[in-house]
Amino acid sequence: xxxxxxxxxxxxxxxxxxxxxxxxxxxxxxxxxxxxxxxxxxxxxxxxxxxxxxxxxxxxxxxxxxxxxxxxxxxxxxxxxxxxxxxxxxxxxxxxxxxxxxxxxxxxxxxxxxxxxxxxxxxxxxxxxxxxxxxxxxxxxxxxxxxxxxxxxxxxxxxxxxxxxxxxxxxxxxxxxxxxxxxxxxxxxxxxxxxxxxxxxxxxxxxxxxxxxxxxxxxxxxxxxxxxxxxxxxxxxxxxxxxxxxxxxxxxxxxxxxxxxxxxxxxxxxxxxxxxxxxxxxxxxxxxxxxxxxxxxxxxxxxxxxxxxxxxxxxxxxxxxxxxxxxxxxxxxxxxxxxxxxxxxxxxxxxxxxxxxxxxxxxxxxxxxxxxxxxxxxxxxxxxxxxxxxxxx
Amino acid sequence: xxxxxxxxxxxxxxxxxxxxxxxxxxxxxxxxxxxxxxxxxxxxxxxxxxxxxxxxxxxxxxxxxxxxxxxxxxxxxxxxxxxxxxxxxxxxxxxxxxxxxxxxxxxxxxxxxxxxxxxxxxxxxxxxxxxxxxxxxxx
Amino acid sequence: xxxxxxxxxxxxxxxxxxxxxxxxxxxxxxxxxxxxxxxxxxxxxxxxxxxxxxxxxxxxxxxxxxxxxxxxxxxxxxxxxxxxxxxxxxxxxxxxxxxxxxxxxxxxxxxxxxxxxxxxxxxxxxxxxxxxxxxxxxxxxxxxxxxxxxxxxxxxxxxxx
Numbered sequence: 001x002x003x004x005x006x007x008x009x010x011x012x013x014x015x016x017x018x019x020x021x022x023x024x025x026x027x028x029x030x031x032x033x034x035x036x037x038x039x040x041x042x043x044x045x046x047x048x049x050x051x052x053x054x055x056x057x058x059x060x061x062x063x064x065x066x067x068x069x070x071x072x073x074x075x076x077x078x079x080x081x082x083x084x085x086x087x088x089x090x091x092x093x094x095x096x097x098x099x100x101x102x103x104x105x106x107x108x109x110x111x112x113x114x115x116x117x118x119x120x121x122x123x124x125x126x127x128x129x130x131x132x133x134x135x136x137x138x139x140x141x142x143x144x145x146x147x148x149x150x151x152x153x154x155x156x157x158x159x160x161x162x163x164x165x166x167x168x169x170x171x172x173x174x175x176x177x178x179x180x181x182x183x184x185x186x187x188x189x190x191x192x193x194x195x196x197x198x199x200x201x202x203x204x205x206x207x208x209x210x211x212x213x214x215x216x217x218x219x220x221x222x223x224x225x226x227x228x229x230x231x232x233x234x235x236x237x238x239x240x241x242x243x244x245x246x247x248x249x250x251x252x253x254x255x256x257x258x259x260x261x262x263x264x265x266x267x268x269x270x271x272x273x274x275x276x277x278x279x280x281x282x283x284x285x286x287x288x289x290x291x292x293x294x295x296x297x298x299x300x301x302x303x304x305x306x307x308x309x310x311x312x313x314x315x316x317x318x319x320x321x322x323x324x325x326x327x328x329x330x331x332x333x334x335x336x337x338x339x340x341x342x343x344x345x346x347x348x349x350x351x352x353x354x355x356x357x358x359x360x361x362x363x364x365x366x367x368x369x370x371x372x373x374x375x376x377x378x379x380x381x382x383x384x385x386x387x388x389x390x391x392x393x
Numbered sequence: 394x395x396x397x398x399x400x401x402x403x404x405x406x407x408x409x410x411x412x413x414x415x416x417x418x419x420x421x422x423x424x425x426x427x428x429x430x431x432x433x434x435x436x437x438x439x440x441x442x443x444x445x446x447x448x449x450x451x452x453x454x455x456x457x458x459x460x461x462x463x464x465x466x467x468x469x470x471x472x473x474x475x476x477x478x479x480x481x482x483x484x485x486x487x488x489x490x491x492x493x494x495x496x497x498x499x500x501x502x503x504x505x506x507x508x509x510x511x512x513x514x515x516x517x518x519x520x521x522x523x524x525x526x527x528x529x530x531x532x
Numbered sequence: 533x534x535x536x537x538x539x540x541x542x543x544x545x546x547x548x549x550x551x552x553x554x555x556x557x558x559x560x561x562x563x564x565x566x567x568x569x570x571x572x573x574x575x576x577x578x579x580x581x582x583x584x585x586x587x588x589x590x591x592x593x594x595x596x597x598x599x600x601x602x603x604x605x606x607x608x609x610x611x612x613x614x615x616x617x618x619x620x621x622x623x624x625x626x627x628x629x630x631x632x633x634x635x636x637x638x639x640x641x642x643x644x645x646x647x648x649x650x651x652x653x654x655x656x657x658x659x660x661x662x663x664x665x666x667x668x669x670x671x672x673x674x675x676x677x678x679x680x681x682x683x684x685x686x687x688x689x690x691x692x693x
Binding site for chain 3: 039045047048049052211213214225226230232296300307311321324326330331333334
């Protein structure tokens with residue numbers, strides 16, 4: 001490493017994103033040369049804990065793996081356990097699971113859009129988007145009683161039903177979100193302040209993304225079609241009409257476009273579900289004492305952040321023998337490193353926020369000047385101020 | 394009441410620290426900033442640095458790796474300082490009690506002034522908790 | 533690919549050393565191979581389009597360890613299981629073939645203790661830096677209380693910095 005290169009640790013406390021993770025950046029002047037992610041600040045020992053709890057108790061742990069994509073985790077968990085046990089869930093339950101999953105995708109993408117706007121420096125858009133997100137949170141609260149961790153899927157179906165008297169009102173709310181998101185897409189693609197800080201920033205090409213096995217909107221913004229809902233449909237996605245959103249930009253603008261367009265597709269799916277949902281039972285009985293026959297199953301789900309896998313192995317008891325969860329952000333860490341390399345320090349917050357990470361990144365940034373043996377700290381606000389001044393030059 | 398106490402209780406500056414949480418509590422804390430709940434009408438701002446903050450809002454069940462950071466951030470806050478534990482995980486470990494890597498509650502490491510239960514607590518509950526804390530501390 | 537094509541493809545894998553290949557339904561297959569044929573099989577699969585690795589799972593099957601590679605070719609998911617003996621917990625690293633496997637192999641090493649030979653950087657990934665060496669949480673012989681005791685004893689109290 002030459003004399004001009006320094007290592008900057010960032011993390012694990014960071015106001016930009018709400019989870020702890022630490023990165024060590026090797027920089028040369030203003031340019032990032034290399035990045036080493038250090039994860040594990042959020043490691044709670046969930047997989048081990050699941051081995052000593054029954055299948056019904058594990059529903060509540062899988063929900064809390066991540067509070068933003070909790071329903072995706074539950075859908076994958078119940079899907080894999082039902083496959084091992086040979087349980088077939090009723091059609092109405094499948095439609096309800098899709099409904100809640102798409103609502104969750106809406107709330108997660110709108111959350112991200114607001115956070116990304118905040119990172120770019122566009123706080124007005126942040127407040128507008130989060131105000132619209134409240135419409136989705138209200139819908140979720142009406143359906144399940146909670147704004148996060150809704151516990152709708154259970155083994156054998158879903159726990160709560162949808163009341164079709166509400167559908168006309170919900171249709172109007174979904175239309176509101178659709179119109180407002182179209183407006184935000186127009187703003188994002190024409191507003192010069194956003195374009196300056198998003199075009200070309202954090203670029204990664206299609207072949208690199210395929211090589212590093214990226215997933216979710218991060219891969220789709222670089223031209224890789226990888227939506228599990230289209231490639232390997234589960235629940236009733238093969239009967240619904242929606243597009244597979246893939247763009248070629250590869251940079252932060254691509255991230256914005258993919259997620260905003262997916263919001264529009266989710267609105268379409270919600271309306272179709274409300275139109276097509278069949279009558280019927282919502283679950284088949286499954287008690288916590290039920291044993292599940294031995295076997296294994298891997299279940300893939302498209303969470304808001306990407307491809308999520310739950311793999312379960314049963315040995316004939318009422319507790320899982322082994323349950324493996326791989327959340328989508330781990331698949332995107334390697335491509336994150338490639339995005340950051342060659343960029344400026346000032347772009348670090350927006351590229352980090354751009355991949356929609358699901359771990360906390362903390363704020364403490366320590367600059368260590370090896371030559372002069374001096375240390376000083378920058379907070380996130382100071383970094384943002386630095387970035388604004390940098391862009392004004 | 395001195396002017397410093399008056400200023401401090403009229404506009405508390407918050408810092409949010411995620412000690413290994415699942416993010417549900419964290420997004421409810423951020424949602425408290427948004428137009429519907431609007432914590433800024435109480436003068437509360439969410440700051441980035443512990444040196445600027447009066448109240449630290451902590452969520453999460455404290456995995457082993459992060460406990461030193463938690464203590465360090467607490468030590469960097471200037472006195473008088475208050476800590477609010479948001480969510481069941483910060484109070485007692487929540488669903489993750491007795492997991493091998495979870496330390497079960499932040500009050501083992503730093504003194505806590507207010508506990509807001511919930512999984513996650515609604516933004517209104519968080520605001521209620523912070524306001525009650527300030528009223529009990531300021532007057 | 534249709535079900536028939538996928539079935540034919542799985543049968544063709546028998547030549548490279550894949551055994552017990554079963555197509556459970558459209559786009560989902562389970563298969564086994566042995567540790568010494570692993571690299572050849574993964575190379576062959578990559579040529580046939582399995583360029584995406586979803587994750588790697590380590591399972592403690594009491595008499596041996598099982599390492600499961602979850603690969604994907606567009607929509608076709610293949611779960612490939614490899615048995616590893618307990619007295620020699622090592623497995624050749626596939627990171628040179630599938631770059632995406634990098635972090636997953638480190639996680640398997642941390643949590644189950646199966647070492648990826650040939651991995652460019654097999655450093656600790658998830659566990660605490662002062663977590664004791666040789667203590668692998670997912671092994672069946674470790675209980676949760678036992679882990680907490682051992683870790684607390686080794687790491688000690690909160691340092692006063």
